[in-house]
Amino acid sequence: MQFAILAVLTIAGAVAALSLRNLVHCALALTLSFIGLAGLYLQLGAQFVGFAQILVYVGAVAILIVFAILLTRGAESISQPLFPPTWVRSSIVAAIVFGVLTWAILSSVEFRHALSPEPEATVKQIGDALMSRFALPLEVIALLLTAALIGAVTIAIRERREAK
Amino acid sequence: MTTLANYLLVSALLFSIGLAGALTRRNAILVLVGIELMLNAANLNFIAFWRYGPNPEALTGVMFAIFSIGVAAAEAAVGLALIITVYRHYKTTDLDQIDSMRG
Numbered sequence: 001m002q003f004a005i006l007a008v009l010t011i012a013g014a015v016a017a018l019s020l021r022n023l024v025h026c027a028l029a030l031t032l033s034f035i036g037l038a039g040l041y042l043q044l045g046a047q048f049v050g051f052a053q054i055l056v057y058v059g060a061v062a063i064l065i066v067f068a069i070l071l072t073r074g075a076e077s078i079s080q081p082l083f084p085p086t087w088v089r090s091s092i093v094a095a096i097v098f099g100v101l102t103w104a105i106l107s108s109v110e111f112r113h114a115l116s117p118e119p120e121a122t123v124k125q126i127g128d129a130l131m132s133r134f135a136l137p138l139e140v141i142a143l144l145l146t147a148a149l150i151g152a153v154t155i156a157i158r159e160r161r162e163a164k
Numbered sequence: 165m166t167t168l169a170n171y172l173l174v175s176a177l178l179f180s181i182g183l184a185g186a187l188t189r190r191n192a193i194l195v196l197v198g199i200e201l202m203l204n205a206a207n208l209n210f211i212a213f214w215r216y217g218p219n220p221e222a223l224t225g226v227m228f229a230i231f232s233i234g235v236a237a238a239e240a241a242v243g244l245a246l247i248i249t250v251y252r253h254y255k256t257t258d259l260d261q262i263d264s265m266r267g
Binding site: 057148 | 170173177182185189193194200211215226241245248
């Protein structure tokens with residue numbers, strides 16, 4: 001039951017995020033979808049990932065998207081058609097992808113077994129793993145985030161300097 | 165009883181919605197939103213396979229999802245910076261009008 005509610009929330013949010021006309025409404029629907037996904041993670045027993053999802057996606061990415069929409073004045077340009085000429089082909093491609101995935105999932109017997117006993121994934125264990133076995137990926141992701149920070153600032157600031 | 169197939173179906177549906185949105189919508193920000201939804205569908209698969217897999221105590225799926233969220237955050241920041249730069253240059257975020265490199 002909980003799963004059904006969270007799944008419907010996630011899917012409805014995703015559909016609304018990509019079909020509404022007003023871009024600010026799209027960003028809010030996207031936030032709803034991210035919250036639903038965080039609920040699904042919590043239901044699967046991954047507390048840390050669920051809260052990281054809320055912190056990173058609901059807290060940072062959604063706000064970033066709202067900022068981008070407002071900075072590009074996307075909220076004002078709602079005159080463009082919702083269904084451009086290519087939408088039939090795009091929808092067929094997406095439907096084929098969904099059909100193939102659904103066929104693969106439903107035709108496998110392996111995916112139908114019930115839940116195994118609740119695995120332990122406490123924050124302490126995740127911290128231990130991050131500091132021992134996954135220390136190198138952690139350093140790589142730190143480097144990547146630093147590079148992305150510098151890169152985003154450099155990309156966004158360049159045009160203004162040329163204009164002077 | 166919720167089985168692994170339920171989570172995989174939700175994830176597949178989410179991925180297809182993101183794909184349809186990224187291919188259909190002509191606003192650059194909404195294309196990025198579609199890509200974010202596809203990334204989230206992949207994350208849901210990681211967590212679901214970790215939970216229902218044979219060795220959940222190894223924490224591999226959780227770790228992969230955490231690093232995936234980090235990479236997605238970096239991707240969103242750089243992508244939106246690019247969109248804002250393109251907007252400053254072309255005064256639009258409509259992908260059909262940004263066609264100066266069209267052959």
